[in-house]
Amino acid sequence: MGEKKLVDARGMACPGPIAKLTRAYREAKNGDIIEILATDQGFIPDIKSWVESTGNKLLELGQDGSGVIRAVIEVTAKK
Amino acid sequence: MRALKGKRAVIVGGGSGGIIAANLLAEDGMDVTLVTDNQYHFFQPANLFIAFRGDPAEKYTRNVSELLNPKVRLRVERAKRVDLGNRTIFTESGIKIDYDYLVVAAGARLDYDSLPGLRETREMYGDYYSTPQSAAKVWETVKGLQVGKFVIAVPDLIIKCPPAPHKGTFLAASYFKREGRSVEVELLYPSPHIYTEAELAKTVEEKMRTFGNITFRTSFMIDSIDVEKKTVISMSGEEVKYDAIVSIPFHKGPDIEFEPSNVKDDDSFIKVDKNKLNIIGYDDSYAIGDCTNAPTSKTGVAAHLGAFTVWKRINGENAKYSGRTNCPMITEDEAIFVISDYEHKPVRQRFSKLKRLMEDIFVAMYFPSLRYPKRFEPIFDAYFKATEPEVLGERGW
Numbered sequence: 001m002g003e004k005k006l007v008d009a010r011g012m013a014c015p016g017p018i019a020k021l022t023r024a025y026r027e028a029k030n031g032d033i034i035e036i037l038a039t040d041q042g043f044i045p046d047i048k049s050w051v052e053s054t055g056n057k058l059l060e061l062g063q064d065g066s067g068v069i070r071a072v073i074e075v076t077a078k079k
Numbered sequence: 080m081r082a083l084k085g086k087r088a089v090i091v092g093g094g095s096g097g098i099i100a101a102n103l104l105a106e107d108g109m110d111v112t113l114v115t116d117n118q119y120h121f122f123q124p125a126n127l128f129i130a131f132r133g134d135p136a137e138k139y140t141r142n143v144s145e146l147l148n149p150k151v152r153l154r155v156e157r158a159k160r161v162d163l164g165n166r167t168i169f170t171e172s173g174i175k176i177d178y179d180y181l182v183v184a185a186g187a188r189l190d191y192d193s194l195p196g197l198r199e200t201r202e203m204y205g206d207y208y209s210t211p212q213s214a215a216k217v218w219e220t221v222k223g224l225q226v227g228k229f230v231i232a233v234p235d236l237i238i239k240c241p242p243a244p245h246k247g248t249f250l251a252a253s254y255f256k257r258e259g260r261s262v263e264v265e266l267l268y269p270s271p272h273i274y275t276e277a278e279l280a281k282t283v284e285e286k287m288r289t290f291g292n293i294t295f296r297t298s299f300m301i302d303s304i305d306v307e308k309k310t311v312i313s314m315s316g317e318e319v320k321y322d323a324i325v326s327i328p329f330h331k332g333p334d335i336e337f338e339p340s341n342v343k344d345d346d347s348f349i350k351v352d353k354n355k356l357n358i359i360g361y362d363d364s365y366a367i368g369d370c371t372n373a374p375t376s377k378t379g380v381a382a383h384l385g386a387f388t389v390w391k392r393i394n395g396e397n398a399k400y401s402g403r404t405n406c407p408m409i410t411e412d413e414a415i416f417v418i419s420d421y422e423h424k425p426v427r428q429r430f431s432k433l434k435r436l437m438e439d440i441f442v443a444m445y446f447p448s449l450r451y452p453k454r455f456e457p458i459f460d461a462y463f464k465a466t467e468p469e470v471l472g473e474r475g476w
Contacts, residue, residue: 019236
């Protein structure tokens with residue numbers, strides 16, 4: 001079982017939550033779980049697209065009543 | 080208005096934020112000391128003009144002393160330690176300076192060691208993030224490349240001037256086209272679109288396609304650069320060959336010790352209230368610009384507006400920084416501005432020649448606007464008000 005990391009990118013519109021995610025991803029290894037919190041609506045399509053093109057796994061993606069988007073990814077694509 | 084005459088302000092950093100803050104506070108009659116480890120101030124965006132147009136570095140370099148109000152005491156030395164509770168800073172040589180108000184504007188520290196090959200490629204080909212000298216090295220690289228592939232590599236997105244990788248791409252592509260050289264410019268970018276915001280990315284992508292000699296890869300997470308094989312390797316094992324490469328370094332917070340140390344985050348950025356810009360837990364100490372953890376772009380506009388916010392707050396006003404950005408993305412003859420704030424993602428933009436002219440006007444205004452910030456404020460203020468994301472709205476600009 002890998003490590004679990006939390007990336008809090010709430011309130012970040014520019015350069016956006018992906019900027020914070022890529023920093024956490026760099027440190028991660030296969031099997032690690034990264035949980036990202038964001039409020040930027042663009043993050044929903046962006047995280048889907050990023051996970052698909054980088055070949056990682058999106059375990060959860062949802063939004064709560066207050067608008068906070070929560071995505072959980074499993075790192076699987078590191079060589 | 081508070082009685083500030085004779086109160087002591089210490090400013091750390093000789094970039095645009097530090098100089099503007101020092102000059103504003105000195106005009107209030109405060110006893111201002113500015114501590115910086117570099118006697119020179121560079122107009123950083125011009126590194127692009129040095130790197131891709133061969134402009135002389137001197138044109139964009141000034142002594143910090145000539146940009147400061149003569150009443151400001153300048154100390155060219157590294158600030159080593161800040162004791163927030165005791166309102167004291169210590170310089171590298173051990174000099175102790177007490178303050179009533181502190182403004183840290185120390186900028187970001189560039190890190191070339193977090194990625195294998197980054198330091199070596201900088202030595203070989205230069206870069207346009209660190210110094211005008213290193214930018215001049217890029218110009219040598221560009222001039223010498225007759226055929227092949229010129230790569231601009233972006234390993235990380237928490238960087239100064241987020242559109243700078245794109246500016247470099249456009250300016251390099253224009254140069255190679257004008258010279259009639261068969262050189263392809265490829266931008267390697269970690270986010271899923273070629274700019275961090277999807278709508279703006281479409282505009283940028285369209286513009287890139289019109290060049291004919293620009294290619295790019297998105298969601299490209301760089302693992303390392305193999306200098307021997309002239310290859311960039313991604314984290315999933317994809318390889319991109321290059322003939323010359325310019326990489327963007329990682330950015331960290333400044334190398335200054337703080338007491339208490341928990342005012343810095345894991346990357347050494349200084350934790351601030353994103354609107355009031357005071358260092359978390361202190362109401363007499365502020366941090367502005369690239370050295371903070373404020374969730375906005377690392378850009379001169381944030382430093383400029385941050386300096387004004389802090390100056391007003393020290394004067395007792397309830398001023399707030401909105402997170403406003405205004406990052407120009409230029410080609411040789413057109414530009415767009417990445418305009419956003421904490422509440423609004425970047426607004427839609429159309430490339431125009433007028434915006435490119437506005438950028439040239441700003442370059443001409445830059446040094447005087449540091450020396451005489453109050454005189455220039457009405458111009459900047461009118462511009463910022465007219466172009467607020469709220470005002471531009473869905474229609475964009």
